[in-house]
Amino acid sequence: MLYLDTSVLLVYTLTQSVERVRHAATRVFFAQVKSGALSAATSFHALHEVHLFALANAPDQATGAAYGKAALAQILTLPLQILPLVSRVERAQHARIFRDLRDPADVPHAIAAWVAQCEAIVAYDSHFKAIAHLIPYRTPEDFLE
Numbered sequence: 107m108l109y110l111d112t113s114v115l116l117v118y119t120l121t122q123s124v125e126r127v128r129h130a131a132t133r134v135f136f137a138q139v140k141s142g143a144l145s146a147a148t149s150f151h152a153l154h155e156v157h158l159f160a161l162a163n164a165p166d167q168a169t170g171a172a173y174g175k176a177a178l179a180q181i182l183t184l185p186l187q188i189l190p191l192v193s194r195v196e197r198a199q200h201a202r203i204f205r206d207l208r209d210p211a212d213v214p215h216a217i218a219a220w221v222a223q224c225e226a227i228v229a230y231d232s233h234f235k236a237i238a239h240l241i242p243y244r245t246p247e248d249f250l251e
Contacts, residue, residue, distance in 0.1 A: 107187065109219035110148040111212075111229035112155040114246060119177035120160055128230060128246070135228070135246035139184055144249065146228070147187035149218040153178060155211075192217045206236040216241065 118136055122129040138144045157174035164170030182188075192214045204216045212233050219227050219241050226242040227234045234243040 107145045107147050107222065107224050108244070109189075109215065109222065109224040109227045109241075110146050110152065110186070111215055111227055111231055111234070112152040112159075113230035114228050115148065115152055115156050115177075115181055116159055117230060117246075119156065119180050120163075120173060131246040131250060135249050136184065138249060139186070142185065145187075146184075147189050147219075147222055147224060148181070149189040149215065150191045151214045151218060153181065153188070156181065187222070189218045189222050192221070196221055203240065204237055207233055208236065209233045 114132060114135075117125045117128045118132040135144070139146045156177050160174030160177055161167065161170035164173055196217055197214070200217045200220055201213060203220070204213050207213055207216060209231075212231065215227065216234070216237055224241065226244045228244050228246060228248075230245060232243075234241075237243075
């Protein structure tokens with residue numbers, strides 16, 4: 107099972123007009139997920155970040171809420187496993203393993219992927235390269251070959 111980071115979900119749902127090249131790759135990647143060729147999961151952390159991104163980048167609250175809801179609906183129609191929020195206990199147990207992550211916001215994603223025993227983190231966030239020896243870092247383009 108692959109862990110899908112927020113950065114990939116955003117390209118697939120909300121930033122496709124700005125990220126045209128990446129969107130083409132994510133579209134092919136998610137077609138593989140939809141077909142069952144790839145097994146994937148994401149977390150409530152990622153879903154929350156997608157919604158927050160929509161709110162932060164919209165001209166007003168109502169538009170942001172509508173875009174966020176549409177993005178979440180698009181994601182939730184995918185055959186994904188939705189992983190729970192990382193608990194305080196899990197964070198305490200595993201945070202030290204991921205101390206090499208420069209962005210503290212990435213730690214809950216890494217812990218969720220680790221606890222769920224995901225094969226890789228699929229992202230457009232190169233911070234995850236710092237823990238590639240623990241959980242491989244891949245991009246959707248890696249699955250096009």
